[in-house]
Amino acid sequence: MDLEHIDTPAVVIDLDRVDANLAAAQRYFDRHSLALRPHVKTHKLPGLAHRQLALGAIGITAQKISEAAVMVAAGIGDVLLSYPIVGEAKLEPLARLVRSARALAVALDNDVSLSLVGRAAAAAERTLDVLIEFESGRQRTGILEPAEALALARAVVGHPWLRLRGFMTYPLGPGAGDWVAEARGLLAREGIEAPVFSGGGTPGMWRAHETAGLTEFRPGTYVYHDRATVGAGAASLEDCALCVHVTVISAPERGRAVIDAGSKTFTSDRIDPAVGAGYGHVLEYPAAVITALSEEHGVVDVSRCELPPRVGERLRVVPNHVCPVSNLVDDVIAQRGGRIEAIWPVWARGATR
């Protein structure tokens, strides 16, 4: 089937651009002798994870146990879980994952999580690797002081089924290198080694080599890019590999068009006003602004377009933030040179536990 004949809204990826984005990142990390551990939360597709590994990634990162389980079932053996694991209901699923993954690491920043992951590893009778998460600018999860790492490190080292591997942070703030140097120094005094230092985030990806002591990086969005990573200077609009194809369903008055995709497709993620306006960039009409979304409607201000789009016209929209868009569709259409090459089920969509 031709791309112009697929029903809309449809999430379409350009495989030439995906390949170029993956290759450019791998070249960069190889050049700087940094390991690449892509975050699969962006694409949620085992097929693309395998492509990333084939290019040289050392493993993958997943946010949730269920997301990681999809990847492991698809034959991917080396996984970092970068999201805190807390709650008794996670014990069994984590133990299953520990048993099935070839190499699994978890990030944590507190002893409640440590106790749970220790029990899961013991139940699975397999050693589980641990990274201590620290804060480096996001003010989300992560311990604040290097001294706090010591207590967690001692507990990991003292556990029969846990092995300390190092540190993880997101994204990778300016002080992260110093933070890790100090924490490594404190641990070294007790003979504890922490060789891994993992940072992440596509916006800062091309500057990863500037952080002293960093050993691996976890970009996710770089596979597709989006308006936000373009705005951050990490990519150009031409690098954006995922577009939402939509149809104009109404043009009730001059200056207003309505498209067949709303918050159930684009999500309601906004964009920094310094970068752009509205809920996505319309490639065919760069002056158009998607001003409002309801579930299935997108209202587009086309007053600044020389010739506004007509009812029935198809448009391509680059989303503000691409990761949640992948999570909202059953399948993505993979095209190359305008021809559909594959339609891939998004196997890990909805894997939020």
Ligand SMILES: Cc1ncc(COP(=O)(O)O)c(C=O)c1O
């Ligand atoms: C812990 C962690 N690592 C890596 C990433 C990847 O970031 P990005 O999609 O900006 O590349 C994320 C994204 O949310 C994250 O939460």
